[in-house]
Amino acid sequence: xxxxxxxxxxxxxxxxxxxxxQCQVDSQVTMMFWYRxxxxxxxxxxxxxxxxxxxxxxxxxxxxxxxxxRPNLTFSTLTVSNMSPEDSSIYLxxxxxxxxxxxxxxxQGTRLTVV
Amino acid sequence: xxxxTQPPSMDCxxxxxxxxxCNHSTISGNEYVYWYRQIHSQGPQYIIHGLKNNETNExxxxxxxxxxxxxxxxxxxxxxxxxxxxxxIVRSTVGSSNTGKLIFGQGTTLQVKP
Numbered sequence: 583x584x585x586x587x588x589x590x591x592x593x594x595x596x597x598x599x600x601x602x603x604q605c606q607v608d609s610q611v612t613m614m615f616w617y618r619x620x621x622x623x624x625x626x627x628x629x630x631x632x633x634x635x636x637x638x639x640x641x642x643x644x645x646x647x648x649x650x651x652r653p654n655l656t657f658s659t660l661t662v663s664n665m666s667p668e669d670s671s672i673y674l675x676x677x678x679x680x681x682x683x684x685x686x687x688x689x690q691g692t693r694l695t696v697v
Numbered sequence: 698x699x700x701x702t703q704p705p706s707m708d709c710x711x712x713x714x715x716x717x718x719c720n721h722s723t724i725s726g727n728e729y730v731y732w733y734r735q736i737h738s739q740g741p742q743y744i745i746h747g748l749k750n751n752e753t754n755e756x757x758x759x760x761x762x763x764x765x766x767x768x769x770x771x772x773x774x775x776x777x778x779x780x781x782x783x784x785x786i787v788r789s790t791v792g793s794s795n796t797g798k799l800i801f802g803q804g805t806t807l808q809v810k811p
Binding site for chain 1: 731735739740741742743746782784798799800801802803804
């Protein structure tokens, strides 16, 4: 199994500012993903973080709002830009290695409150 | 990826088996059934997955019907710590790789009661 560390674990931010969330894995992994979980809701996939190239975003999410970096096989960042109260959510990093019998592992999430 | 349908909530008595159903009537031949759970304020945790055969591990058993249109996750002896939201997800594979993304539905909130 992979051990995932997300930082910060929680933050309270002013509207209009940006927050960068870090995801560190203890081993090299093929795939890294970012999810959002709004209050009382299920998880929604934001994007797939691709090493050395631009992230692949899901419908409804754009790079200008959620820029993502992935400089190597163990690290990724998600930035929530120009925040508004609607961005208050838990943001989760997930990692997985490609293979038939593999599963995804999740970090504990970053609880973001925008005031 | 195919959609899944789960009951929004279920109760189970502590020590009894919890049987969580999932319908995936549009599942295709190369799609696996995955189960995850999310305990309050934590990230989702992998439980089990399968293609067409029944599967068992230290956490649970997965029973998939012969036509693969539905499945049941069984927690054999539920404890209070099993209270969580359980997600049934189908995802595609191509050859030897998982290619489908994990798309979460609303899941089933399981409440284990003393």
